[in-house]
Amino acid sequence: MLRYARVGTGVGSVAARLAKVQLFGRGQNNGDNARLFREALGNLRGPLMKVAQLISTIPDALPAEYAAELAQLQSNAPPMGWPFVRRRMAAELGADWQQKFASFDHEAAAAASLGQVHRARTHAGEQVACKLQYPEMQSAVEADLQQLKLIFAIHRRMDPAIDTSEIGQEIAARLREELDYGREARNIAFYGEMLSSISTIRVPKVHAELSTHRLLTMSWLEGRPMLDFKDDSLETRNLLGRHLFNAWWLPFCRFGAIHGDPHLGNYSAMMDEAGKPVGLNLLDYGCIRIFEARFVGGVVDLYHGxxxxxxARIVSAYETWGFRGLSKELIEALNIWARFIYGPLLDDRVRPIAEGVPPGLYGRKEAFTVHRTLKERGPIKVPREFVFMDRAAIGLGSVLIHLQAEMNFFRLFNDAIENFSIAEVEKRQSAALHRAGIIAPK
Structure with a gap:
């Protein structure tokens, strides 16, 4: 109840100001209101902060001023102290939990919006990462999702160009899934199956006997932060960029799965004995989106269109994604955004992912142009499947911008979709999901 009150007060006060602005002129103080909105959410930490980060990357889900402010929210939260950790670990593994480890670091190695990670060592001598969920996260998520409805309602009143109803449903479904560490363990197994033939992309192993629905213990993947290499040679940056591209696109094109939260903190560089990067570690599997094979077919069809x-192929692809009732003007608006997302993949040359565009402005110009058309010709309902696909593509592009990688993305993508067929995706996906203990999407 306390969280409902805190979130409601923070968001509600901004909503009241927005209503006043709308009454006396929509353009007044929009930047100030956006800043207040970001501060109200950022001070809370927890799930709503994660939601705010997510919707900041979805074009036109919120006005540009709000998206720019929310994009500043950081994923790192202050870690909880040792007394908290001791109580939470006892709740998950029993009062004798410390005897199940040879050692367990008191200080968190990392902390984020839903939990924190501690480094430990098993009695067999293996270094492991223990991801421990904060208490009462389920009730916190439900409280925050109620407030998300209010956020979208505010936006619909201000600007009804886009129907956000399915965006809210998709975010809610994925955020609830992220609380289930048992599901994340199965996601890890799924990615292990999908990437088993690629030695340069490393997936952890789960220790089931030291895991629960709110505690996930997995092998510790030693590596260095990606940004450590932003000033390295172009060869090194391209090597990491190529592994990152393959780690994202190969699972999607061949198995219908995406890593829905691609940001720098979810990857690290795998090093060789000489201290040189030779591959990529994938560190987080809470936000994995699995699509039906036909959706993947729509993505490939849009590319070829x-x-x-x-x-005709372009329109068919949009309809496969779930867009309905598209006029010629709306198709043209969607094409502006599609050509931005697909742009590097359509260009058969070595190039950066975005030329002359800083990470914080990536896609903003195109989003503004699309919004102007939707405002005149809309509204348009964004289908659920589009939400994380789009968000993840933007996130991946931002990471590649940070790395300043320059590659032939056309060749990389065409390698990923070589001999593509929906039937093959269905076959591979079904087999990998079955081995990982996951039910195929319907």
Whole structure:
């Protein structure tokens, strides 16, 4: 109840100001209101902060001023102290939990919005990462999702160009999934299956006997932060960029799965004995989105439609994604955004992912142009499947911008979709999901 009150007061006070602005002129003090909105959410930490980060990357889900402010929210939260950790670990593994480890670090190695990670060592001598969820996160998530409805309601009143109803449903479903560490353990097994033939991309192993629905113990993947290499040679940055591209696109194109939260903190560079980066560690599997094979087919069809200017194939792809009732003007608006997302993949040359665009402005110009058309010709309902696909593509692009990688993305993507068929995706996905203990999407 306390969290409901805190979130409601923070968001509600901004809502009241927005209503006043709307009454006396929508353009007044919009930047100030956006800043207040970001501060109200950022002070809370927890799930709503994660939601705020997410919706800041979805074009036109919120006005540009609000998206820019929310993009500043950080994923790191202050860690909880040792007394908290001791109580939480006892709740998950029993009063004798410390005897189940040879050692367990009192200080957190990392802390985020839903939990924190401690380094430990098993009696067999293996270094492990113990991801421990904060208490009462389920009730906190439900409280925050109620307030998310208010956030979207505010936006609909201000600007009804886009129907956010399915965006809210998708965010709610994925955020609830992220609380289930048993599900995340299965996601890790799934990624292990998908990437088993690629030695340069490393996936951890789960220690089931030291895991619960709110505690996930997995092998510790030694590596260095990606940003450590932003001033290294172009060869090194391209090597990491290529592994990152493959770690994201190969699972999607061949198995229908995406890592829905691609940011720098979820990857590290795998090092060799000489201290040189040779691959990539994938560190977090809470936000994995699995699609039906037909959706993957729509993504590939849209690519070929844009590449060959095949309007019928483009429209068919949008309809496969779930867009309905598209006029010529709305299709043109969607094409602006699609050509931005697919742009590097359509360009057969070595290039950066975005030329001359800082990470914080990545996609903003295109989003503004799309919004202007939707405002005149909309509204348009964004289908659920689009939400995390789009968010993840933006996140991946931002990481590649930070790395300043320059590659032939056209060749990399065409390698990923070589001999593509929906039937093969269905076959591979079904087999990998079965081995990982996950039910296929319907």
């Amino acid at each position: 844009l590449l060959h200017d095949d309007q």
